[in-house]
Amino acid sequence: MGVTTTLVFLSAVIGIRWIVRRGWKNKEATPTPIGFGILTGGTAVVLCFLYALFVEPYWLDVTHIKLQSAKIPSGSKGIRIAHISDIHSDPQARLEEKLPSIIADEKPDLIVLTGDCINSPEGLPIFKKFIAEVSKVAPTFVVKGNWDAWYWDKLDLFSGSSAIQLHGKQELTPNGVPVTIVGFPVNEGRDPNPAGGIKALEKTLRTTASDGNFSILLYHYPDLIEEAAKNNIDLYCAGHTHGGQVRLPFYGALVTLSKFGKKYEAGLYKVQNTALNVNRGLGMEGSIAPRIRFLCRPELTIVDVEPAKQNQQVSN
Numbered sequence: 001m002g003v004t005t006t007l008v009f010l011s012a013v014i015g016i017r018w019i020v021r022r023g024w025k026n027k028e029a030t031p032t033p034i035g036f037g038i039l040t041g042g043t044a045v046v047l048c049f050l051y052a053l054f055v056e057p058y059w060l061d062v063t064h065i066k067l068q069s070a071k072i073p074s075g076s077k078g079i080r081i082a083h084i085s086d087i088h089s090d091p092q093a094r095l096e097e098k099l100p101s102i103i104a105d106e107k108p109d110l111i112v113l114t115g116d117c118i119n120s121p122e123g124l125p126i127f128k129k130f131i132a133e134v135s136k137v138a139p140t141f142v143v144k145g146n147w148d149a150w151y152w153d154k155l156d157l158f159s160g161s162s163a164i165q166l167h168g169k170q171e172l173t174p175n176g177v178p179v180t181i182v183g184f185p186v187n188e189g190r191d192p193n194p195a196g197g198i199k200a201l202e203k204t205l206r207t208t209a210s211d212g213n214f215s216i217l218l219y220h221y222p223d224l225i226e227e228a229a230k231n232n233i234d235l236y237c238a239g240h241t242h243g244g245q246v247r248l249p250f251y252g253a254l255v256t257l258s259k260f261g262k263k264y265e266a267g268l269y270k271v272q273n274t275a276l277n278v279n280r281g282l283g284m285e286g287s288i289a290p291r292i293r294f295l296c297r298p299e300l301t302i303v304d305v306e307p308a309k310q311n312q313q314v315s316n
Helices: 003-023 033-054 099-106 121-134 146-150 200-211 225-230
Strands: 061-069 079-084 110-113 140-142 168-172 179-183 214-218 235-238 267-271 274-278 299-307
Touching (some): 079 099, 079 235, 099 121, 099 299, 110 121, 110 179, 110 214, 121 140, 168 200, 179 200, 200 214, 200 225, 225 267, 225 274, 235 299
Parallel strands (some): 061 299, 079 110, 110 140, 179 214, 214 235, 235 274
Antiparallel strands (some): 168 179, 267 274
16 A cells, blocks of 8 residues: 555544544434534545455456458458556556456457556566566557656566567458557657647558558557547557546546547547547556546456448448
C-alpha cells in the first residue's frame, strides 16, 4: 500500500471513529438522523475504498468485440486480436502472472500492447517476465506510451521477449489474411507541440490503407482518431485513459487525460470507416497516485475480425 493510499484510508477510518465516538458518547442517547446518515455514508465510503484497493484491480474483465470487414477473404475464419494496454507494473505483480495463460486460452492470432509498461524501474522485472510469456502465445506488437517515452526511454523494456516494437509499419498474413499493422511510440513522428501536425505518422497512414490489406494502427493515445479515420484505417487500438480508472454510475470516467475528454473514454467507437477500441488497461497510474480502480475493471479485449456479410460491413 503506497503512502498516499495509506493516508487516505487512515483519514477515513479516523473520521468514522470520531463520528461514532461523538454520536454515542452518551450510551443512552439515540443518534440523530443526520448523525446516522453521516455514519452510514462514511462507512460506505470506506467499504468502497477497500473494494477499489483490494478487489477490483485484481478482477479481470475479458471483453469480446466482433467486427466485419470486406478486406477479410470470404470463407476465411478471420483474425483474432488480443488487445492489452497500460500494464503499469509495480514491484509486486497484480495480474501479470496469470494473464499470459488467460490470453493463451483465447487463442489469438495477434497480440497488441498499446503502451505504458511500468510505473518504476523496480517494476521492470515483473513486466519483462510478463511480456516474455505473452509473446510466446502469438506474434506480439508493442508501442511505447507516455510513461515509457517520457520517464523510462533509456530502459530496455522488451529484451528477452519476441515482442516487436513498432516504429512504422509491417505486413503479415495471420490465417492467410493480409494485414498491415502500423505503430509509433508517443512523441515519435510528431511536432514538439502534441497538438501540432503529424509528420512521419501521417505519411505512413496515407500509404497504409491504399495497399488493400486490413489495417491496424497502434498508438497509446486515442487522440489520432481523426487522422486515422481520414486515412481509412480499419482498426485503431489505443489505451491511456484507463477508462477513467475511477468511474461514477451513469456518468463514467472522472478523468481521461485525452484531448477529446470523455468522448472516447473506453470501449469501441465507430468514426467513419475506422473502428477505435480504447482499452481500459490492466494497471493503474503510478507515482503517488493510489492504486485503486472503481467501477472500471482491468481489461483484456479480444477483437474478432470476420468477413463482411452483405450490407453489414464495418470496415471497408
